[in-house]
Amino acid sequence: MVGHSVSSRRITWAIASRSLMLIPRVLSTFIPSLVMPVFLTIAMAGAFSGLVLLPAFPAEKALDWFIPMTTVQGAAFAGITTGMGLARDLDSGFYDRLLLSPATRGALLAGPIVASVLRATIPLTLLVVIAVVSGATFHAGAATVVTLALASFGIALVAGAWSVGLALRFKTQQVAPLMQTGVFLAIFLSTAQMPLEYLTGWLHAVARVNPMTNVLALAREGFLGEITWDGTWPGLVSLAAMAALTLLFAARQMRRVIP
Amino acid sequence: MTALTQYAALGRRAVINTIRRPTAVVPSLLFPLLFLALSSAAFDRTTTIPGFPPVESFLQFVVATTVIQGALFGAVAAGADMATDIEDGFFERLLASPAPRGSILVGRVTGAAALGFFQGILYFAITILFGLTVEGGVVAVLLVAVTAATVAAGIGSIAVAFALRTGSAEAVQGAFPMLFAGLFVSSAFFPRDLMSGWFKTVATFNPMSHMIEGLRHQVIAGLSASRFLVALAVAGGIFLVGFTMAGRALAGRLAERA
Numbered sequence: 131m132v133g134h135s136v137s138s139r140r141i142t143w144a145i146a147s148r149s150l151m152l153i154p155r156v157l158s159t160f161i162p163s164l165v166m167p168v169f170l171t172i173a174m175a176g177a178f179s180g181l182v183l184l185p186a187f188p189a190e191k192a193l194d195w196f197i198p199m200t201t202v203q204g205a206a207f208a209g210i211t212t213g214m215g216l217a218r219d220l221d222s223g224f225y226d227r228l229l230l231s232p233a234t235r236g237a238l239l240a241g242p243i244v245a246s247v248l249r250a251t252i253p254l255t256l257l258v259v260i261a262v263v264s265g266a267t268f269h270a271g272a273a274t275v276v277t278l279a280l281a282s283f284g285i286a287l288v289a290g291a292w293s294v295g296l297a298l299r300f301k302t303q304q305v306a307p308l309m310q311t312g313v314f315l316a317i318f319l320s321t322a323q324m325p326l327e328y329l330t331g332w333l334h335a336v337a338r339v340n341p342m343t344n345v346l347a348l349a350r351e352g353f354l355g356e357i358t359w360d361g362t363w364p365g366l367v368s369l370a371a372m373a374a375l376t377l378l379f380a381a382r383q384m385r386r387v388i389p
Numbered sequence: 390m391t392a393l394t395q396y397a398a399l400g401r402r403a404v405i406n407t408i409r410r411p412t413a414v415v416p417s418l419l420f421p422l423l424f425l426a427l428s429s430a431a432f433d434r435t436t437t438i439p440g441f442p443p444v445e446s447f448l449q450f451v452v453a454t455t456v457i458q459g460a461l462f463g464a465v466a467a468g469a470d471m472a473t474d475i476e477d478g479f480f481e482r483l484l485a486s487p488a489p490r491g492s493i494l495v496g497r498v499t500g501a502a503a504l505g506f507f508q509g510i511l512y513f514a515i516t517i518l519f520g521l522t523v524e525g526g527v528v529a530v531l532l533v534a535v536t537a538a539t540v541a542a543g544i545g546s547i548a549v550a551f552a553l554r555t556g557s558a559e560a561v562q563g564a565f566p567m568l569f570a571g572l573f574v575s576s577a578f579f580p581r582d583l584m585s586g587w588f589k590t591v592a593t594f595n596p597m598s599h600m601i602e603g604l605r606h607q608v609i610a611g612l613s614a615s616r617f618l619v620a621l622a623v624a625g626g627i628f629l630v631g632f633t634m635a636g637r638a639l640a641g642r643l644a645e646r647a
Binding site: 169172174176177178179180304311314323332 | 415417419420423424426427428430431432433434435438439440469473558559562570573574576578579583584585586587588591592
């Protein structure tokens with residue numbers, strides 16, 4: 131049993147490593163996931179710079195409001211590109227060979243999900259550097275980055291599990307828009323664009339119950355003020371619930387997939 | 390089969406190909422509508438900020454952007470479909486057939502333009518049901534849809550060029566957000582008067598700002614021929630650049646094959 135578990139870990143790591151090695155090899159698929167959050171940061175902080183003119187807007191600068199959201203989005207993209215890579219392997223028949231190997235399904239599933247989380251370090255690092263260079267406000271000092279990282283890694287796991295589940299379900303690269311749609315919906319049906327008190331009608335009602343609102347609050351905590359446990363735990367609980375659901379979905383698809 | 394019927398057949402195939410794949414058509418159709426619904430609910434209170442142009446609602450301010458966004462989404466599907474044709478070997482079979490090489494390109498681009506036009510009409514029909522007032526009436530709707538079709542043809546050409554260069558549907562899908570760059574660094578989502586610094590300068594020089602503002606004027610203020618012509622000129626420029634890129638990419642691929 132011990133030998134079996136070590137072997138599974140090695141398989142997981144080998145699959146995750148392969149996914150990471152594909153970053154430089156298929157650069158055209160990864161670069162957009164890196165450039166897009168950077169671009170959105172610049173575009174949203176620039177285009178909506180006038181938002182701070184609204185009374186009681188919680189951020190000093192539009193950058194402080196948007197950069198945590200785009201970082202979380204970058205992490206989500208990292209998960210999606212991992213799922214897209216898996217869909218390509220399924221399309222090409224490479225994954226069928228893995229499914230026919232003695233590797234456990236759990237190890238095959240864990241590989242791309244671990245890769246999603248590891249891939250998320252790249253946009254996170256880049257956006258933190260941009261935040262520092264462009265003068266974002268780090269109210270809580272280094273701890274600002276800790277809560278941002280927690281939110282980012284958590285979302286990378288959730289988006290990775292969601293995308294991997296969809297890839298296994300449809301076994302084609304054509305499912306990529308569906309992967310993106312799910313993640314976009316989760317992010318934008320929340321306080322991604324504006325604080326809850328400024329949202330109107332149906333969006334206010336949805337954002338209030340969307341767990342992503344708590345995750346974004348976690349990511350933004352140090353950019354808008356001091357970090358407190360009361361401001362942190364709802365984000366952590368929401369991440370745990372989302373991860374449990376998406377992992378369950380991915381595991382279900384993995385059990386069903388036939389080479 | 391005449392050359393014209395071959396062009397028409399490939400254009401028809403491009404449209405049917407897109408429509409038959411719900412995983413491609415649903416996000417392309419619904420995403421811009423979703424963004425519209427989201428931004429209307431999120432930014433409606435910003436219309437009270439001093440300096441915001443006089444509008445009934447944020448929906449009225451941003452609907453022209455949504456139509457152009459829809460055209461962009463549909464256009465990317467044209468590129469992804471071309472890449473799929475390359476991946477599954479259909480592109481090679483087309484080259485082996487007596488069909489004119491140009492029809493491969495024109496068929497895809499025409500398909501993208503047709504989808505862009507009808508998507509535009511559909512978006513207006515839906516938003517009017519939700520209370521949108523178009524000050525320029527039916528003519529304004531048609532003018533915006535024609536511009537959207539031209540943009541779709543241009544961006545579709547760029548996506549096709551990318552597909553011909555990479556031969557990968559994944560790469561085309563992955564690159565699609567980049568195509569929205571021009572739209573984001575413009576006044577598509579917020580008035581230029583409320584921007585500041587270098588971003589405002591970039592948005593002022595960005596032709597997309599002038600295209601969107603020209604179309605927006607038809608919706609929020611009423612018909613204006615001069616403003617429409619500015620918008621159409623920008624869309625025509627995108628088409629010319631895109632189609633040239635696609636033509637070169639096709640020639641390059643054919644040269645590699647030969």
